[in-house]
Amino acid sequence: MLRLGTRKLLDRSFTGLGVLSIALLTAALLILLAPMCLRGSGAYVFQGTVEFRRVLLEKFQRGDRDELQRELALVRRARQPVFDALAAFQKELAVMPVAQRRKIKPDFEQVHAAVKELLGPLPGAEVPLMMRGQYGQTRWDRAQVKIRKILFAEDYDFSGGGLGRKVLKPRAATFRGTALEPLFAYVEHHAVAMLAPRWTFYGRFLTDTSHDAHFFGGIGPEALGTLYLTLGAILFAVPMGVIAAIYLVEYARENRLVRLLRICISTLAGVPSIVFGLFGLAFFINTVHLSANKSVLVGALTLGLLILPTIIRASEEALRAVPEAYKQAALSLGAGHWRSVRTVILPAALPGILTGVIISMGRAAGETAPIIFTAAVSVGKPLTLLQTFTQPTPALPWNIYNLCSEHVAVDEIRHVQYGMVFTLVVLVLLLNLAAIIVRARISKGLRT
Amino acid sequence: MMNSAKSSLMLSRSANRNQRLARWFGEGFLLVVTSLSMLAVLFILIFIARDALPFFSWTHFKEFFVSTAWYPTQNPPSFGALSILFGSLLVTLGAALVAIPLGLTAAVCLSDVLPFRVRQTVKPVVEMLAAIPSVAYGFFALIVFAPALQEHGGPMLAWAFWLVVTPFLALTLLVLADLAAARFAENRQNLVRGLVFALLGAMAAWGLWKTGRRLHGLEISSGTNALNAAIILGIMALPTMVSVAEDALQAIGRDLRMASYALGATRAETLVRVVIPAAASGILAAAILAIMRAIGETMVVWMASGNAARIPEPWYNLLEPVRTLTATIAGDMGEADQSAGSAHYHVLFAMALVLLLFSLACNIVSERMIARTRRRLR
Numbered sequence: 108m109l110r111l112g113t114r115k116l117l118d119r120s121f122t123g124l125g126v127l128s129i130a131l132l133t134a135a136l137l138i139l140l141a142p143m144c145l146r147g148s149g150a151y152v153f154q155g156t157v158e159f160r161r162v163l164l165e166k167f168q169r170g171d172r173d174e175l176q177r178e179l180a181l182v183r184r185a186r187q188p189v190f191d192a193l194a195a196f197q198k199e200l201a202v203m204p205v206a207q208r209r210k211i212k213p214d215f216e217q218v219h220a221a222v223k224e225l226l227g228p229l230p231g232a233e234v235p236l237m238m239r240g241q242y243g244q245t246r247w248d249r250a251q252v253k254i255r256k257i258l259f260a261e262d263y264d265f266s267g268g269g270l271g272r273k274v275l276k277p278r279a280a281t282f283r284g285t286a287l288e289p290l291f292a293y294v295e296h297h298a299v300a301m302l303a304p305r306w307t308f309y310g311r312f313l314t315d316t317s318h319d320a321h322f323f324g325g326i327g328p329e330a331l332g333t334l335y336l337t338l339g340a341i342l343f344a345v346p347m348g349v350i351a352a353i354y355l356v357e358y359a360r361e362n363r364l365v366r367l368l369r370i371c372i373s374t375l376a377g378v379p380s381i382v383f384g385l386f387g388l389a390f391f392i393n394t395v396h397l398s399a400n401k402s403v404l405v406g407a408l409t410l411g412l413l414i415l416p417t418i419i420r421a422s423e424e425a426l427r428a429v430p431e432a433y434k435q436a437a438l439s440l441g442a443g444h445w446r447s448v449r450t451v452i453l454p455a456a457l458p459g460i461l462t463g464v465i466i467s468m469g470r471a472a473g474e475t476a477p478i479i480f481t482a483a484v485s486v487g488k489p490l491t492l493l494q495t496f497t498q499p500t501p502a503l504p505w506n507i508y509n510l511c512s513e514h515v516a517v518d519e520i521r522h523v524q525y526g527m528v529f530t531l532v533v534l535v536l537l538l539n540l541a542a543i544i545v546r547a548r549i550s551k552g553l554r555t
Numbered sequence: 556m557m558n559s560a561k562s563s564l565m566l567s568r569s570a571n572r573n574q575r576l577a578r579w580f581g582e583g584f585l586l587v588v589t590s591l592s593m594l595a596v597l598f599i600l601i602f603i604a605r606d607a608l609p610f611f612s613w614t615h616f617k618e619f620f621v622s623t624a625w626y627p628t629q630n631p632p633s634f635g636a637l638s639i640l641f642g643s644l645l646v647t648l649g650a651a652l653v654a655i656p657l658g659l660t661a662a663v664c665l666s667d668v669l670p671f672r673v674r675q676t677v678k679p680v681v682e683m684l685a686a687i688p689s690v691a692y693g694f695f696a697l698i699v700f701a702p703a704l705q706e707h708g709g710p711m712l713a714w715a716f717w718l719v720v721t722p723f724l725a726l727t728l729l730v731l732a733d734l735a736a737a738r739f740a741e742n743r744q745n746l747v748r749g750l751v752f753a754l755l756g757a758m759a760a761w762g763l764w765k766t767g768r769r770l771h772g773l774e775i776s777s778g779t780n781a782l783n784a785a786i787i788l789g790i791m792a793l794p795t796m797v798s799v800a801e802d803a804l805q806a807i808g809r810d811l812r813m814a815s816y817a818l819g820a821t822r823a824e825t826l827v828r829v830v831i832p833a834a835a836s837g838i839l840a841a842a843i844l845a846i847m848r849a850i851g852e853t854m855v856v857w858m859a860s861g862n863a864a865r866i867p868e869p870w871y872n873l874l875e876p877v878r879t880l881t882a883t884i885a886g887d888m889g890e891a892d893q894s895a896g897s898a899h900y901h902v903l904f905a906m907a908l909v910l911l912l913f914s915l916a917c918n919i920v921s922e923r924m925i926a927r928t929r930r931r932l933r
């Protein structure tokens with residue numbers, strides 16, 4: 108038998124284990140949310156450069172044209188030495204001995220490309236077709252990355268063995284003694300003057316359309332698509348779910364059919380979400396031909412099926428929580444069964460039902476797998492209400508996936524990815540907060 | 556108003572019949588709407604099976620479950636899904652290893668240890684973990700966790716190993732020393748206890764140090780691997796585990812606990828020897844639901860598991876990329892011809908059918924378990 112002291116120690120360490128697991132749970136949540144919130148809010152609040160204000164004015168017609176012109180004139184003057192140095196070095200390159208030229212030219216081309224990425228097309232050069240080539244860096248944090256790219260060459264050090272370590276080699280040493288040498292010091296010290304970064308609140312990120320595969324602009328079409336899909340799913344699932352719950356609670360007698368119904372509802376809740384997506388494709392699109400291809404309608408129906416069991420269960424619970432006395436009072440006043448349900452029980456259960464609806468709204472907004480084959484496309488315009496019946500839409504969850512694993516330049520648009528995740532998570536958590544508040548109200552209401 | 560009141564109070568035969576007819580129709584309508592969910596389940600089964608069956612001609616059937624050669628777009632294609640099935644199982648097993656112990660201890664803590672007020676603030680944490688969309692988890696796994704794992708994977712694993720194993724080992728040693736000491740006479744017990752503890756402790760510390768060093772030196776070539784997916788999936792499945800298991804523990808009631816305390820058991824003993832065994836079927840149901848959530852999840856595994864359709868070498872190596880059923884369906888359906896009935900299209904439905912049947916089976920088992928707990932408690 109164990110000593111009493113050991114038993115006490117075990118008891119206390121068991122408590123410690125429990126508290127530790129709760130702490131781990133909380134830590135997991137914090138670790139998960141912290142980068143999303145910190146870097147995600149960077150899509151809305153950041154240091155925008157003069158290029159950002161140019162994009163806003165030229166593509167979205169927002170901002171003060173005269174002020175921008177003044178700013179651009181200042182910036183152009185600050186950039187001139189860089190352009191001069193590039194031009195001078197190009198001339199020098201032409202008369203350089205062949206061996207030296209061959210050695211130095213790749214490095215120069217890298218610098219040249221990096222300068223174009225930082226500041227936009229050089230004056231006098233032809234304007235590129237892609238929009239990402241027409242403007243310099245719009246965000247100061249991205250601009251600093253590009254400045255590092257100008258100042259340092261990346262190399263890998265394999266002396267330690269294994270995968271090799273990344274080392275940075277200053278380019279100024281490579282170009283010592285040439286016309287390009289002053290450029291590096293100049294870029295390092297005059298970056299602020301060349302780009303004029305300024306703290307900006309870009310609230311329209313949520314509603315702006317995107318340009319050139321999310322290099323510029325916001326997430327308007329995605330946000331709108333998510334809104335359509337969520338509302339569509341709710342419109343379909345809430346009436347169905349509430350009616351089913353009313354039947355199960357108020358009318359159903361415990362027989363075999365009802366038991367089967369309950370089993371089916373719990374089964375539906377357990378079907379993997381990707382299977383819902385395949386079902387939507389096989390049934391709504393390939394069999395019923397609800398729309399020729401993916402459409403918001405089909406996606407909303409599929410999502411509606413997905414959240415149906417949640418809504419049924421929440422509504423059932425809310426209806427069961429209505430005190431029996433309410434119902435008996437209604438019946439004793441002469442109301443029929445249906446009338447007592449409609450005028451007494453349903454209103455009393457409404458906050459509880461609402462909680463379930465809000466939570467399933469969050470679920471519908473965040474689900475990705477069911478809409479991959481039924482509603483979502485990577486690039487699209489914002490839809491009008493009528494178009495939702497026939498056209499697919501971009502949606503936040505799908506585009507988060509798409510932007511961070513299938514986009515051409517994943518690293519360049521981190522802020523958009525984080526912004527999308529941030530928006531989606533905040534949306535879902537706000538919905539849940541609302542549900543928690545409604546529920547707190549109910550428990551207070553039932554107590555008094 | 557007057558009129559309607561009069562008509563509803565009149566008990567003439569025709570009015571009565573009309574009312575009964577209306578009620579019959581009304582209830583019928585409610586029933587029809589309610590059976591929509593039954594219809595949905597039926598239709599899902601039928602339509603997934605209908606598109607899966609063309610694939611399961613006999614040769615394909617065998618190939619699907621036995622071969623590991625997954626080259627669906629080659630000519631001739633081969634559809635060996637063994638490695639994909641295995642990937643799903645491996646990742647789910649890993650997730651279960653994270654979610655079930657952690658979820659159970661958290662549930663116990665929530666139901667029995669924490670005071671009411673603290674519980675009210677912890678519950679929203681669990682709810683928030685459940686509410687965060689799966690694509691956000693996947694994003695975290697791909698953008699934040701994978702690079703971290705790739706660069707500091709070894710040290711991270713070593714620290715996690717030390718953190719988890721050290722307290723457990725210490726407690727085990729304590730108990731062992733105590734048990735050993737109990738065999739000796741009263742006056743020599745302390746000496747024996749100290750000796751056994753020191754001896755075993757030195758051995759355990761040496762083992763810990765060695766294993767930790769080995770983990771510390773690991774180089775992880777890719778951060779998107781089975782381990783990453785398993786950990787994130789485990790965290791995703793936690794809320795299910797916690798809330799269902801907590802319900803099961805709560806349902807046991809005070810009587811059993813009080814009886815155990817009255818017999819002189821500590822809280823830990825009460826929980827481990829009485830409450831948890833009594834709630835076993837409910838806890839098992841929670842574990843099954845958590846596993847279902849993990850195996851049916853798409854986005855996290857698609858983004859975090861690396862998507863390589865082969866069995867890791869050796870098979871339990873979590874540090875290699877794997878590919879799962881859900882990720883294959885999501886990733887390949889775009890390439891497969893969606894409307895025409897190519898074999899690639901049908902094999903993906905076959906995978907969905909496997910998933911569907913698995914979750915149906917799990918669901919039935921867990922329902923049984925929950926029903927059994929309820930019956931026994933009544």
